[in-house]
Amino acid sequence: MxxxxxxxxxxxxxxxxxxxxxxxxxxxxxxxxxxxxxxxxxxxxxxxxxxxxxxxxxxxxxSRILSRDVEPLEVTPLDDRRLVVDAFARYRISDVTRFRQAVGAGGITIAESRLDSILRSQTREVLGSVSSNDILSSDRAALMLRIRNGAIAEARALGVDIIDVRLQSTDLPQQNLAATFERMRAEREREATDERARGQEAAQRIRAQADRTVVELVSDAQREAEIARGEADAERNSIFAEAFGRDEDFFEFYRSLTAYARALKGGNSSMVLSPDSEFFKFLKSAEGTPAPAPAPTTGAASN
Incomplete structure (x- = not known):
């Protein structure tokens, strides 16, 4: 027991x-x-x-990939246009022995505090070497890579591998927003004025070109019309000359009929001619005697 x-x-x-x-x-x-x-x-x-x-x-x-948000910090690019940058990093503990030796019993809290210092320092250094336009443009991906590469060596002393660094937002300080907006508005208005001036200049140039083209086309058309008219008149005269050469009596008769048609039109006009005038040559009888004369009271042939 x-x-x-x-x-x-x-x-x-x-x-x-x-x-x-x-x-x-x-x-x-x-x-x-x-x-x-x-x-x-x-x-x-x-x-x-x-x-x-x-x-x-x-x-x-x-041992998983961890995320760390960096407190917003103010940076001054080359053009002295201050910006407030908000960034975050993804990292992983790669060497736990070195990590323990670097941070001691403080663990993740001390490590993230030191990691913040590294990231803030690299962010200021990289963004301070470029202009604000580069930071706000598509080139920011290359800038984030530079920040990551610059922080890798220092982070390895902590036993940490930095996998990625991202800029979440890049804003102007609140006190600079109004002035910046006014400057941007003035720049856009100046660009709009320049564009309108260039547009008016181009419009005037196009209108002048169109007017000159119209004049050239009308001139060419008139010239071609005159040439065609002259060729037609020449051809007509050639036909008349050939016809006159073949039968002079018929041609004289045709011309007389044309003259009758033009002279004896309806209207209030009148002609005073002698009955035996050459104008009435083809209005006489077939035996060569004149046709009956008009009434002696008028002494004229009227339309």
Whole structure:
């Protein structure tokens, strides 16, 4: 009975020591085994691990990619146009031993504080070497890469790998917004005035070109019309001359009929001619006697 009384506490103590010597490493973390504050083992693979009870302790660190928001900071680019930049970084603890040596018992809190200092310093250095237009343009991707590359070396001293750095927003300080907006509005108005002036100049040039083209086209058309008219008149005269040469009497008769048609039109005009005038040559009888004369009271042939 006395042996069992002493055996039970021993078993309990042994069980407690056994359980306290076993710990589990999760796949999302890395563990350090410390003995009196000194690193004696690194456990990076998930599963069961052992330590010496009461003498050794286990410190766990997250092995996943972590995110850190940097407090907004004011930077001054080359053109002295102050900007307020809000950035964040993604990082991962790559070397837990070095990380423990760098931050001590402070852990993630101390590491992120030192990481903020590194990122703020690199952000000011990189953005201060370019103009504000470069920061606000599509070139900001290259600037973020420069900030990341500049911070990598310093962050490795902490046992941390910086994976990415992003500028979330880039704004003007509140006190500079009104002045900046007014300057931007003035610049846009000046550009609009220049564009309107160039447009009016182009319109005048186009109208002048169109007017000159119209004059040239009309002139060419008139010239071609005159040429066609002259050729037609020449051809007509040639036909008349050929017809006159073939039968002079018929041509004279045709011309007389044309003259009758033009002279004896309806209207209030009248002509005073002698009945035996050459004008009435073809109005005489077939025997060569004149046609009956008009009434002696008028003494004229009227339309």
């Amino acid at each position: 006395r042996k069992s009384t002493f055996a039970l506490p021993v078993v309990v103590i042994a069980l407690v020591l056994l359980l306290s010597s076993i710990f589990i490493v999760d796949e999302r973390e890395k563990a350090l085994v410390l003995q009196f504050g000194r690193v004696v083992a690194v456990k990076e693979d998930p599963g069961l691990a052992f330590k010496i009870p009461l003498i050794q302790e286990v410190v766990r660190y997250d």
